[in-house]
Amino acid sequence: xxxxxxxxxxxxxxxxxxxxxxxxxxxxxxxxxxxxxxxxxxxxxxxxxxxxxxxxxxxxxxxxxxxxxxxxxxxxxxxxxxxxxxxxxxxxxxxxxxxxxxxxxxxxxxxxxxxxxxxxxxxxxxxxxxxxxxxxxxxxxxxxxxxxxxxxxxxxxxxxxxxxxxxxxxxxxxxxxxxxxxxxxxxxxxxxxxxxxxxxxxxxxxxxxxxxxxxxxxxxxxxxxxxxxxxxxxxxxxxxxxxxxxxxxxxxxxxxxxxxxxxxxxxxxxxxxxxxxxxxxxxxxxxxxxxxxxxxxxxxxxxxxxxxxxxxxxxxxxxxxxxxxxxxxxxxxxxxxxxxxxxxxxxxxxxxxxxxxxxxxxxxxxxxxxxxxxxxxxxxxxxxxxxxxxxxxxxxxxxxxxxxxxxxxxxxxxxxxxxxxxxxxxxxxxxxxxx
Amino acid sequence: xxxxxxxxxxxxxxxxxxxxxxxxxxxxxxxxxxxxxxxxxxxxxxxxxxxxxxxxxxxxxxxxxxxxxxxxxxxxxxxxxxxxxxxxxxxxxxxxxxxxxxxxxxxxxxxxxxxxxxxxxxxxxxxxxxxxxxxxxxxxxxxxxxxxxxxxxxxxxxxxxxxxxxxxxxxxxxxxxxxxxxxxxxxxxxxxxxxxxxxxxxxxxxxxxxxxxxxxxxxxxxxxxxxxxxxxxxxxxxxx
Numbered sequence: 001x002x003x004x005x006x007x008x009x010x011x012x013x014x015x016x017x018x019x020x021x022x023x024x025x026x027x028x029x030x031x032x033x034x035x036x037x038x039x040x041x042x043x044x045x046x047x048x049x050x051x052x053x054x055x056x057x058x059x060x061x062x063x064x065x066x067x068x069x070x071x072x073x074x075x076x077x078x079x080x081x082x083x084x085x086x087x088x089x090x091x092x093x094x095x096x097x098x099x100x101x102x103x104x105x106x107x108x109x110x111x112x113x114x115x116x117x118x119x120x121x122x123x124x125x126x127x128x129x130x131x132x133x134x135x136x137x138x139x140x141x142x143x144x145x146x147x148x149x150x151x152x153x154x155x156x157x158x159x160x161x162x163x164x165x166x167x168x169x170x171x172x173x174x175x176x177x178x179x180x181x182x183x184x185x186x187x188x189x190x191x192x193x194x195x196x197x198x199x200x201x202x203x204x205x206x207x208x209x210x211x212x213x214x215x216x217x218x219x220x221x222x223x224x225x226x227x228x229x230x231x232x233x234x235x236x237x238x239x240x241x242x243x244x245x246x247x248x249x250x251x252x253x254x255x256x257x258x259x260x261x262x263x264x265x266x267x268x269x270x271x272x273x274x275x276x277x278x279x280x281x282x283x284x285x286x287x288x289x290x291x292x293x294x295x296x297x298x299x300x301x302x303x304x305x306x307x308x309x310x311x312x313x314x315x316x317x318x319x320x321x322x323x324x325x326x327x328x329x330x331x332x333x334x335x336x337x338x339x340x341x342x343x344x345x346x347x348x349x350x351x352x353x354x355x356x357x358x359x360x361x362x363x364x365x366x367x368x369x370x371x372x373x374x375x376x377x378x379x380x381x382x383x384x385x386x387x388x389x390x391x392x393x394x395x396x397x398x399x400x401x402x403x404x405x406x407x408x409x410x411x412x413x414x415x416x417x418x419x420x421x422x423x424x425x426x427x428x429x430x431x432x433x434x435x
Numbered sequence: 436x437x438x439x440x441x442x443x444x445x446x447x448x449x450x451x452x453x454x455x456x457x458x459x460x461x462x463x464x465x466x467x468x469x470x471x472x473x474x475x476x477x478x479x480x481x482x483x484x485x486x487x488x489x490x491x492x493x494x495x496x497x498x499x500x501x502x503x504x505x506x507x508x509x510x511x512x513x514x515x516x517x518x519x520x521x522x523x524x525x526x527x528x529x530x531x532x533x534x535x536x537x538x539x540x541x542x543x544x545x546x547x548x549x550x551x552x553x554x555x556x557x558x559x560x561x562x563x564x565x566x567x568x569x570x571x572x573x574x575x576x577x578x579x580x581x582x583x584x585x586x587x588x589x590x591x592x593x594x595x596x597x598x599x600x601x602x603x604x605x606x607x608x609x610x611x612x613x614x615x616x617x618x619x620x621x622x623x624x625x626x627x628x629x630x631x632x633x634x635x636x637x638x639x640x641x642x643x644x645x646x647x648x649x650x651x652x653x654x655x656x657x658x659x660x661x662x663x664x665x666x667x668x669x670x671x672x673x674x675x
Contacts, residue, residue: 025668025671026663026664029663139560140541140560140579141521141522141540141541141560141562142562144503144522144541144543145524145543146483146485146503146504146505146522146524147485147505149503150483172663173661173662184562184581185543185562185563185581185582186581186600186601187600187601187661189662190600190661190662191661191662191663193579193598195559195560195578195579199518199521199537199540199541199556199559199560199578200498200499200517200518200521200536200537200540200541200556200559201498201517201518201537206498206517209478209479209497209498209499209517210498210499210518212451212478212479213478213479213482213498213499213502213503213518216451216452216455216479216482216483217482217483217502217503218483219459220452
């Protein structure tokens with residue numbers, strides 16, 4: 001008798017999806033980010049070439065390796081100055097609980113890093129607990145407030161997001177609590193859909209004017225970031241630079257989200273590795289590499305991913321999902337509540353439900369109390385600290401006294417695909433595939 | 436200049452930066468009425484004014500005039516480009532001529548009065564305050580409107596009031612077509628009184644007059660698409 005075998009085309013998961021659509025008439029909305037097995041070239045397909053005879057390493061615990069990071073040197077009077085090159089990306093108060101937002105701000109401040117407001121305006125406690133706060137201006141403009149903007153250390157004009165480029169944000173009704181509805185000027189409990197594009201400019205030509213508006217509103221004091229989901233990165237980066245960005249943020253397809261149709265998370269955008277390589281090439285080709293700083297985001301997990309990004313051309317990295325995991329996301333506690341959601345620790349992507357078992361992606365007061373702000377801030381601090389140490393360890397082993405001295409020559413590719421994507425030679429050869 | 440309450444700025448050979456810096460300097464010296472002459476349709480004039488001042492602009496302006504305003508009154512004698520008064524918190528912005536797309540986008544408070552016509556996406560994502568257009572408006576006015584009031588005395592373009600939450604719209608002319616999830620609702624006495632109060636913001640000579648408040652149509656959200664668990668597939672098919 002032949003062994004039972006499921007289809008490679010109509011897998012158990014595909015069958016579940018089809019039958020759910022047929023039963024409900026609804027497409028799937030969920031949080032977290034792509035769940036696909038990564039078969040494309042990633043940072044894991046690159047390896048560093050530390051020093052041996054051709055280069056001299058630095059002593060791990062004795063010789064300094066600077067992590068100081070300066071962003072926005074092109075036009076702003078007051079560039080952002082950070083102690084480390086890892087920053088907390090924009091995640092809204094609404095998608096996240098008050099406790100999570102404040103904890104991220106406190107933890108980032110302790111290690112001299114930044115956090116970002118997100119698609120819901122600024123929380124006073126977030127500003128109070130931040131050392132460096134980046135104020136996002138999104139198509140929705142929820143809670144937009146000129147006074148808050150002028151309290152910020154940088155303005156980020158968001159065009160798109162890596163997990164769902166080309167579409168707007170979502171906040172399902174379970175999270176549109178009294179407070180969030182008031183902050184966003186929405187009816188309580190409505191499923192909030194954000195517009196996909198800004199209401200007052202269309203493309204790069206008039207985005208130049210938008211950037212000037214934000215500079216005028218802040219007296220040219222603070223840098224203007226332009227953030228985009230990674231799609232046609234080479235062209236988009238050139239256009240953003242032309243529009244006057246001080247800093248460009250490119251968010252790859254491995255980036256996370258609080259809620260979006262799952263098809264966007266699984267089938268749109270390009271990987272973060274490809275994005276950083278295209279972005280660097282674009283800036284080099286227009287002579288602005290180094291003048292316009294580059295932040296890379298999208299599935300950055302540890303200091304090694306960050307070090308590889310920096311070696312390939314980034315000035316800094318954003319983390320989002322990793323920061324939430326550091327807070328306790330997917331930790332095996334309150335397991336019965338994971339089960340009630342149809343999830344499990346390590347396999348929970350139910351941020352959209354508002355029933356986050358660990359108090360991060362919720363507006364429920366009881367659930368939120370499970371996240372102690374001070375303890376969570378300490379974990380954020382520790383995570384950012386360790387990631388920075390990891391970057392430093394790699395940099396020292398490559399002979400660099402500054403993490404920003406890491407360069408493509410410090411890396412090789414482990415697969416032909418990674419070589420073609422990154423423009424790095426395949427390990428053991430001097431050949432770059434696809435070039 | 437110190438101690439004067441009214442000044443004029445000749446913008447003939449000035450950049451936007453220079454004009455705005457001079458406006459801010461004058462405000463810091465307690466000047467409360469400023470007239471900008473020869474604005475040359477420059478962009479970003481009078482952005483982020485945070486005091487109760489009167490800024491008159493003797494001519495036409497480009498994009499984002501009066502944007503991010505909190506408390507100022509901005510009077511534009513000519514026409515305006517895109518994004519007029521976008522994201523304003525409070526105050527008043529009045530344009531005697533026509534305006535480009537995205538006027539009063541993301542408005543959170545205050546009043547915007549447009550004596551001429553408004554182009555597409557008037558009041559997109561409006562969150563509060565009130566907008567009055569004495570002329571016609573273009574495509575998708577009040578798109579994703581959240582709160583606030585939008586009054587169009589003339590005709591609207593297509594897809595009017597598309598995908599709104601709780602903005603209330605009034606139209607004095609013809610509606611080219613309603614947007615997704617928008618519906619005409621009955622006018623009551625409260626609506627008429629509200630409109631009459633709003634029309635008090637339209638004093639002075641105007642090229643266009645508005646119909647009587649009782650002749651307006653009221654447009655609101657039907658609320659069929661407020662929540663994704665709406666399982667009536669015909670509603671979604673019709674809408675999308």
